[in-house]
Amino acid sequence: MRVSQIYVYPIKSMRPTALSSSRVTSNGLPYDRMFMLLKVKPDGQLQNMHIDKFQQLALFLTDIKFPSAEEEEEEEEEEEEDGRRGWITVTYRGAAGPHPRSGVGSKLRIPLRPDTSSLKRFEVMMHRSPTTAYDMGVEYNSWFSAWLGFKIVFAYIGENRRFALGNMAASTDAGDGWISTISSKIPPMLPGLAGQEDASSKVLTFADMAPYLVVSQTSVDNVSARLPPGEAMDVTKFRPNIVLSGAPEAFEEDFWGELTVGEHVRVQLRNNCVRCVSINVDLDTGAPHTGEAGTVLKKLMKDRRVDKGTKYSPVFGRYGFLHQKKGDGAAVIQVGDAVRVSKINAERTILRELLDLTLYMEIY
Incomplete structure (x- = not known):
């Protein structure tokens, strides 16, 4: 058999970016599912947005500009997190031009490794496995909210991780x-x-x-x-x-x-x-x-x-x-x-x- 396709999903439930090669890590492909949208419900509670419940997420395309190997190594060593060394371009394909009311365009650029020093932290629960995430703020929240038609929070997991529960975590050995x-x-x-x-x-x-x-x-x-x-x-x-x-x-x-x-x-x-x-x-x-x-x-x-x-x-x-x-x-x-x-x-x-x-x- 052969590897015929490789996909990374930088934003959960949106369309993937196809790769010809990738590093592999114990946490998955680099930058895979590091971001996620959460819907703000009328009572203020947050709902994780998965494509089975929010099928309109299929209209958001993603493309990654990766940092060079040298830039990525420097970034990790210096702990500098900014968009100059890689970003995600999200394209909303459900409209031909700017949003009719908000005026935002159909493309948004997101740093692969955002600066989290001033971002609000909050708790996310997924499949009974909790973690802490960062609220990316009004610039990103308002863009997605405009195209989706309801208020959202755009979350970045950063250095935080979740545990795999049940027998998914059990050793085969x-x-x-x-x-x-x-x-x-x-x-x-x-x-x-x-x-x-x-x-x-x-x-x-x-x-x-x-x-x-x-x-x-x-x-x-x-x-x-x-x-x-x-x-x-x-x-x-x-x-x-x-x-x-x-x-x-x-x-x-x-x-x-x-x-x-x-x-x-x-x-x-x-x-x-x-x-x-x-x-x-x-x-x-x-x-x-x-x-x-x-x-x-x-x-x-x-x-x-x-x-x-x-x-x-x-x-x-x-x-x-x-x-x-x-x-x-x-x-x-x-x-x-x-x-x-x-x-x-x-x-x-x-x-x-x-x-x-x-x-x-x-x-x-």
């Missing part, structure tokens, strides 16, 4: 017995319980469940074959980071336990990715797709409800964590890299329900 059973059911906040050499691999940005999502083009083609002739499933609706070509059979990835990309990059595939109505969205209109393309979720319901832990949701793709030990050097993947399955599971993994933090508090 954990031993048998009661201690590994307990460790598979609690957040990875207690040193030593998870039995994993690489504790940092359990730390997330605004990605849902894991730093990496891997899908097979062979399986995408299987979905396309369920659509009328001439229609093809857009792989970005599945929101993968890494797309692999050359798998002999569709959905064989259900049993993949580990991938080796090139010679040294190892990605442990811990769990299945279960799907929702987001795969029915029309990326051109930011609304549910009409016709057969709007029934993809229903089509997958027929034969892809294969995870016993989420029996009402179809599975497509695998969540992964970089297997990297302390002291390992920087790793890079690129389109065209050879990929082999270095571990095959005897059975499909089961996505356990994410548990409340009360269990952690009781044990701690």
Whole structure:
């Protein structure tokens, strides 16, 4: 198999930026899902904006201007965070000109690593896994609010991270017995319980469940074959980071336990990715797709409800964590890299329900 496509999503639930190569880190691809929109509800509460509930986010395109390797190294050493060394350009494709009332344009430039020294901090909860984020302020909030038609907060996660909970955080190398059973059911906040050499691999940005999502083009083609002739499933609706070509059979990835990309990059595939109505969205209109393309979720319901832990949701793709030990050097993947399955599971993994933090508090 080969790496055929690489995608980074700088702003959660918006359209991705395609890459020809990328560094890989224990926290995911650099700059992946570092930003997110939250809707301000009438009572002042904030609602995380995910594309299944806010399908108009598909109308926002992203393009990244990366800093050079030298600039990025200097930036990290000096802790200087400004837009001169990289930025995201967001383009709203739902209008041909400026906003009719606010007058804001259809493009917005956002620094990849904003200066957070004067930004307001607030708490974000995602999938029962909390973190602290920064409110990017009125310039960015008002731009998105204008195009969306309601008040939002544009959040940046900065140096903060989230824990992966449930068995998403459990080590594939954990031993048998009661201690590994307990460790598979609690957040990875207690040193030593998870039995994993690489504790940092359990730390997330605004990605849902894991730093990496891997899908097979062979399986995408299987979905396309369920659509009328001439229609093809857009792989970005599945929101993968890494797309692999050359798998002999569709959905064989259900049993993949580990991938080796090139010679040294190892990605442990811990769990299945279960799907929702987001795969029915029309990326051109930011609304549910009409016709057969709007029934993809229903089509997958027929034969892809294969995870016993989420029996009402179809599975497509695998969540992964970089297997990297302390002291390992920087790793890079690129389109065209050879990929082999270095571990095959005897059975499909089961996505356990994410548990409340009360269990952690009781044990701690």
